[in-house]
Structure formats: structure tokens, C-alpha cells
Amino acid sequence: MTYVPHLLVIEDDPQLRGALVRALRDRGHAVATASTGMQGLEEAVTHRPDLVVLDLGLPDVDGSRVLRMLRAVSGVPVIIATAREDEPEIVMALEEGADDYIVKPFGSGELDARIKAVLRRLGTGTPPEPERPIRVGELVVAPSAREVTLDGEPLELTPREFDLLCYLARRAGQVVSRRDILAAVWQQPLGGADKTVDVHLSWLRRKLGETAQQPRYLHTVRTVGVKLAPPGAAASDDGTGDGGGADAGDTDDADGSGEGGGDA
Structure with a gap:
């Protein structure tokens, strides 16, 4: 049986979030979503996805801070999605633990390719072993x-x-x-x-x-x-x-x- 990677998309724009979910599911991923940073943190820690797509421009907590908070408790791979073409900010996010980035607007094919590349590189696209008692x-x-x-x-x-x-x-x-x-x-x-x-x-x-x-x-x-x-x-x-x-x-x-x- 082929393992289906579980993704978490943290994105506040409902139209973009819906489009990403449809596109990623069509490409064989299981997708959960969150519209705020704190909701995304809870989802990531509770359900342990294989990869997180994190928007930097969130309404409650800046995405960079969400990344730092997530890195304090989890090693899940993270791809940041940003409309900011500010190189220093992207570099800072990568230094703070992001595994890759993608600049809006982007195509679903490019995002899917980046997701697969990160999962392949980190070896996280395989089913996790049940944790022993x-x-x-x-x-x-x-x-x-x-x-x-x-x-x-x-x-x-x-x-x-x-x-x-x-x-x-x-x-x-x-x-x-x-x-x-x-x-x-x-x-x-x-x-x-x-x-x-x-x-x-x-x-x-x-x-x-x-x-x-x-x-x-x-x-x-x-x-x-x-x-x-x-x-x-x-x-x-x-x-x-x-x-x-x-x-x-x-x-x-x-x-x-x-x-x-x-x-x-």
C-alpha cells in the first residue's frame, strides 16, 4: 500500500487555502488546514503531519514567530509561503528552521514538487513506526x-x-x-x-x-x-x-x- 503524506496548510486566506487543499489532494496528499498561527501550532503538535506549509502573513501571530514556536516543540519539515520578496526575511526564516520557501503567487505543481523534494530529502514521506509503550x-x-x-x-x-x-x-x-x-x-x-x-x-x-x-x-x-x-x-x-x-x-x-x- 502506498503511503499518503499528511500535510498541514496554515493559511488565513480562505480562497487560497481552499485552492491549495483541492490541488494537493488531487496530487495524492492528505491535507489538514488552519487559518491562524495558534490553531496551526495546536494542529501540528496534536496530529503530527509529515510537512507543514506555513504562510508568513497570519492575522494573529506573525508566521516567523509561529515557525520559532513550532521549532521549539517539533522537528516537522516546514515550507514557508510568502508574498514578501524580501531576501533577508526569507534567509532569516531558513536560518530559524524552515526547510524551503515558495513566493506567492505560485503554481500548485511547483508547491507539490517542493513538498516531494523536502519529504524525499528528509525521508519523512514514509509511515511512522508506532511508538513503543x-x-x-x-x-x-x-x-x-x-x-x-x-x-x-x-x-x-x-x-x-x-x-x-x-x-x-x-x-x-x-x-x-x-x-x-x-x-x-x-x-x-x-x-x-x-x-x-x-x-x-x-x-x-x-x-x-x-x-x-x-x-x-x-x-x-x-x-x-x-x-x-x-x-x-x-x-x-x-x-x-x-x-x-x-x-x-x-x-x-x-x-x-x-x-x-x-x-x-
């Missing part, structure tokens, strides 16, 4: 199936809780800062509210059957961040442990309301 002690996270078990029993997590736990599981044993978590899980690489991370960590702890004061898997490293580690491993690994408590704000009633507040 990650085991941390008796905690098992299956990224592809989006399932979690603890001591052999399934855990019911919200989508955001799963994304947070999966991000930490992929870095098991490493201390991860709240800024890194905000960038990867909430797509806020320029910073956001640490409280958001603390609240979701609190919810995760409850479902893992632990507290910030008596952690098993989620361990706070003061002034640095948090790490996921098997029970008993954290203190011996870094010599800090949790010190019998948590960082300010990182408590089991961090939001004062439990999970009723929704999946922020």
Missing part, C-alpha cells in the same frame, strides 16, 4: 494508543493529563522545567502560567495515588522543575528528593477546586 516502574504509557496503566490497571486521564504524563515519560529520570512543559504540552514556548502546570500535576498525582508530600512517581526538584521516576529512584539519583514537601503552588489543592475546573 514506555515503562517507568509499574507505570506504562502507550503513546500510540494513548493508554496508561498503573500496576496493571488502566488509568482514565483527560487528553491534557495524558499529554503531560507522556511528555514526562519520554524523559523519565530527567528534571524538566515548567517552561519546557508549557512549551511542549501547552504550545506556549514564550512562557505562561506556572499555576497551569501545577494544577495538572496535582490532578495527575491524585490519579497516580500519591501526593506532593509523599510522591511515588512525580518528584519535584526545588527551584528546577519536576521529573517522572520509579518509586524510590528520585532521591538516590539526584540527592534532592522532594524534601518532604513541594514547591510553592505545587500542592494537591493547587487550584482549590479539583478537576471540576476543566482541562485547561
